[in-house]
Amino acid sequence: MSSAAEASNRRLLRARDAMDRRYAEPLDVPTLARIAHVSEAHFIRTFRATFGETPNRYLQRRRVERAMFLLRSTDRSVTDICMDVGFSSLGTFSRVFRDVVGEPPSMYRRRGPLPAVPTCFAMAWSRPSSFGEASGTSTSLPS
Amino acid sequence: MLTAITITQIYVPDQDAALDFYVGKLGFEVQSDMNFGPMRWLTVNLPGQPDRAVLLEKPGAPSMSEENAAQVREAISKGVAGGHLFFACDDAYKTHAELKEKGVEITEEPVDQPYGIDFGLRDPFGNHIRIAQMKQP
Numbered sequence: 193m194s195s196a197a198e199a200s201n202r203r204l205l206r207a208r209d210a211m212d213r214r215y216a217e218p219l220d221v222p223t224l225a226r227i228a229h230v231s232e233a234h235f236i237r238t239f240r241a242t243f244g245e246t247p248n249r250y251l252q253r254r255r256v257e258r259a260m261f262l263l264r265s266t267d268r269s270v271t272d273i274c275m276d277v278g279f280s281s282l283g284t285f286s287r288v289f290r291d292v293v294g295e296p297p298s299m300y301r302r303r304g305p306l307p308a309v310p311t312c313f314a315m316a317w318s319r320p321s322s323f324g325e326a327s328g329t330s331t332s333l334p335s
Numbered sequence: 336m337l338t339a340i341t342i343t344q345i346y347v348p349d350q351d352a353a354l355d356f357y358v359g360k361l362g363f364e365v366q367s368d369m370n371f372g373p374m375r376w377l378t379v380n381l382p383g384q385p386d387r388a389v390l391l392e393k394p395g396a397p398s399m400s401e402e403n404a405a406q407v408r409e410a411i412s413k414g415v416a417g418g419h420l421f422f423a424c425d426d427a428y429k430t431h432a433e434l435k436e437k438g439v440e441i442t443e444e445p446v447d448q449p450y451g452i453d454f455g456l457r458d459p460f461g462n463h464i465r466i467a468q469m470k471q472p
Contacts, residue, residue, distance in 0.1 A: 198348065201412035205461055208414075209442045242413060 203228040204242050207235070208250060215254045216278045221247060255279060256292045263301040270297045342378060344390040345418035348408045348460050350377050353391045356458050360437045363389070373397050381422075389420065411461045418462035427452040427468035434466075 207228040211219060224247055225235035239247045255277040262273045271282055274297075279285035289297050347353035354377070357363045363379035366388050370376075373396045378388040394407035410416040424430040427445045431454050435441055442463070443455035453467035 195348075198408055198412040201409065202459075202461055205412065205414045205457075206440070209440075209457070213443055 200238060201242055203230070204235075204239050207239070207247070208243065211247070211251045211254050215251060215258060216276060218278070218280070219251060251278075252288050253292055255285075256289050259285070259289060259297065260293065260300060261306065263297055264303060264306045270301075273297070339386065341386060342388045342390050343420070344392050345420065345462055346394045346407055346411055346416055346460075347391045347458070347462070348393065348411060350375055350391055350393050352459055353377070354379075356439075357389070357391065360434065360439055361464075414457070414461045414463065416462065420462070420464045422464070422466045424466050424468055427454060427466065430466060430468075 207224045210224065210227050221232050221235060225232045228235050228239075230238065236246055239250075243250060245253075258277040259273050262268060262276060263270070266273075268276065274282050274285040277285075279288075286296060289300075293300055354365070357379050358365060362382065364382055366378040366380045366385065368375070368377050375393065377391045379391060380386075380388045395401065395404040399407070407416060411418065431441065431445050434456065440457050440459075441454060442457055445452050445454040448467075449470075451467045451469040453465055456464045456466070458464060
């Protein structure tokens, strides 16, 4: 690993941190590529090579992870939570949620409330890189 | 019977840059800076807390091969090396503003949590740091 590669990773991590922080905003690839100081095409390619998935997929999974938290810790409606975490379409939210988690949001909610843990730990444990895709589902969503 | 945690270790790829950050920006003091041939033993502590140090260790010889060191550096730069540090402060909003002013990379703005107000940042290499103003129990 050269120091140039480390510097590239570090810039991509900055963009990924931005997704972790600003998932509720309508983030797009041009915005994220600017944070990483690279072109859009280069950003998508190197992000995927570095973190194993496209930036779009990472952002989707970050939003789903936040939705999982809200479903089990609040009584907000599924539609409100869909909007809270940055999805603009309930259809897309439901499809992506089921794809990642393996069950629809309403069914997932029936698992009941979450225990209270410090948010930083909850984030570390539940952030996208730490939980897998639902088994048997496709990971080849358009991105 | 163990009585205290005295030294916590994190990996830093560049110890001089680490000093710039941990001493120059976060306000640590150098506790020891000793050169043992291939290894530089570098610890820092917070002012008034000499019994609790952070070892800023450069991955490499003699404890690991250059191949392993490269893997560790790669992990740090991706934010997956696990070098988390957690600190307490008196005033989270003020500390956050001061660090932001110094150009520190904030990853999460201060949030009022059940246990206190806290925010997140990264060191220049990718290690994760969390600073909290804890609520009284």
